[in-house]
Amino acid sequence: MATLTTHVLGIDFENPFILASAPPTAKIASIDKAFTLGWGGAVLKTITPDNLEMIEASQRYATWKVGNKVCGFENIELLSHLTIQQWLEGIKYLKQKHPTKVQIASIMAPVIKEEWQNLVRTFNQSEVDAFELNFSCPHGMPEKGIGMAIGTNAEISSMITKWVMEVAQKPVFVKLSPNVTNIAEIARAVENAGANGLSAINTVQSLMGIDLDTFEPMPNVNGKTTFGGYSGISVKPIGLRCVAQIRQNSTLPILGMGGVANWHDAAEYMTVGADVVQVCTEVMINGYAIIESMKKGLLNYLESKNLHSPADLKNRAIANLSSHETLPKATQVYPHIDDETCVKCGKCVTICDESEHSALSLVGGHIMVDRKACVGCSLCSHVCPKSAIKMK
Numbered sequence: 001m002a003t004l005t006t007h008v009l010g011i012d013f014e015n016p017f018i019l020a021s022a023p024p025t026a027k028i029a030s031i032d033k034a035f036t037l038g039w040g041g042a043v044l045k046t047i048t049p050d051n052l053e054m055i056e057a058s059q060r061y062a063t064w065k066v067g068n069k070v071c072g073f074e075n076i077e078l079l080s081h082l083t084i085q086q087w088l089e090g091i092k093y094l095k096q097k098h099p100t101k102v103q104i105a106s107i108m109a110p111v112i113k114e115e116w117q118n119l120v121r122t123f124n125q126s127e128v129d130a131f132e133l134n135f136s137c138p139h140g141m142p143e144k145g146i147g148m149a150i151g152t153n154a155e156i157s158s159m160i161t162k163w164v165m166e167v168a169q170k171p172v173f174v175k176l177s178p179n180v181t182n183i184a185e186i187a188r189a190v191e192n193a194g195a196n197g198l199s200a201i202n203t204v205q206s207l208m209g210i211d212l213d214t215f216e217p218m219p220n221v222n223g224k225t226t227f228g229g230y231s232g233i234s235v236k237p238i239g240l241r242c243v244a245q246i247r248q249n250s251t252l253p254i255l256g257m258g259g260v261a262n263w264h265d266a267a268e269y270m271t272v273g274a275d276v277v278q279v280c281t282e283v284m285i286n287g288y289a290i291i292e293s294m295k296k297g298l299l300n301y302l303e304s305k306n307l308h309s310p311a312d313l314k315n316r317a318i319a320n321l322s323s324h325e326t327l328p329k330a331t332q333v334y335p336h337i338d339d340e341t342c343v344k345c346g347k348c349v350t351i352c353d354e355s356e357h358s359a360l361s362l363v364g365g366h367i368m369v370d371r372k373a374c375v376g377c378s379l380c381s382h383v384c385p386k387s388a389i390k391m392k
């Protein structure tokens, strides 16, 4: 019988699905609801010193949709609007009502030792189970020298991590930015500075689009915008790559995130090193209730694979990540066309011809493959409108 219970740094998660620091964790009443619906924990919306000004823009979100489906989400939102006292009371209330749920305090402060250490000392006294240092918000805060301005600089990241570790009495995760050339370098810097774990990824810096009538960018704030943070299902490949690169360079526990929309995405994150998975955008689009199918789906999958718990999935794909030079290149795959599904539209023929190889032709109502010209790139299988081509 499989279980979803997950243990990280002495913290027991009843399941490995927790809410990421964001609007779904910005209000005590909504976190309460999420816990009741089954989420294993929550990283609280980033808490800052009370005197740090937070003036939001409107509107603050923009989306990239295919049909009605939100594939990408951009935000230019700032941090928590609750005071530290409101958080302390809320955390206490939530722990009393939901003692088995994990609460992680996401914190951010100006690059001043006392400011970081005061925040940590304050929440040491609270019921939170751990800290997450937000070194990674890509908008608003970097202009003040914090957020991503910290997480893109190994030296400053390391310095603040040391300040925090001097006083922290609970495990400390550092939340990393994907907006760097080498995320593993920052991971190593904060690990050497004493961090207990890593979280990745925060949002990817972005510009959603431009209205070509008005030349106004999105999200439109009275005609202007600022570069924002991109999230949702379209960032999953970036998040997976970042988590894998961190895992290749560190043995610290990882809270993985970026585009997780279902149990399958979560399981993939675990195979590249995540212990626990965080979710934000999918909840903002479809609500807390997605937790039910995430838990059920992962449990069924573990049982179908005869695995006992999510920990048995951890790192399973890491050994299969290799350099291009060492990829096994001796064999080649070829397209196999399912004649019954193929509608003979000829799209694969055109695309193959126009993208280098000219290996396909439509002869006598069948797609023919010239094996001498085919390099097994797989482009035809991706563009077929009927999914009639499989590479074998």
Ligand SMILES: Cc1cc2nc3c(=O)[nH]c(=O)nc-3n(C[C@H](O)[C@H](O)[C@H](O)COP(=O)(O)O)c2cc1C
Residues within 6 Å of the ligand: 020, 021, 022, 023, 045, 046, 073, 075, 077, 078, 079, 080, 106, 134, 137, 175, 201, 202, 203, 230, 231, 232, 233, 235, 257, 258, 259, 260, 278, 279, 280, 281, 282
């Ligand atoms: C509207 C919005 C607000 C966010 N606010 C925060 C924040 O306050 N602190 C933080 O660490 N990350 C914040 N994030 C980033 C998320 O926690 C998460 O790292 C990112 O969205 C990727 O996960 P996802 O694809 O599941 O959304 C925010 C994301 C969104 C969309």
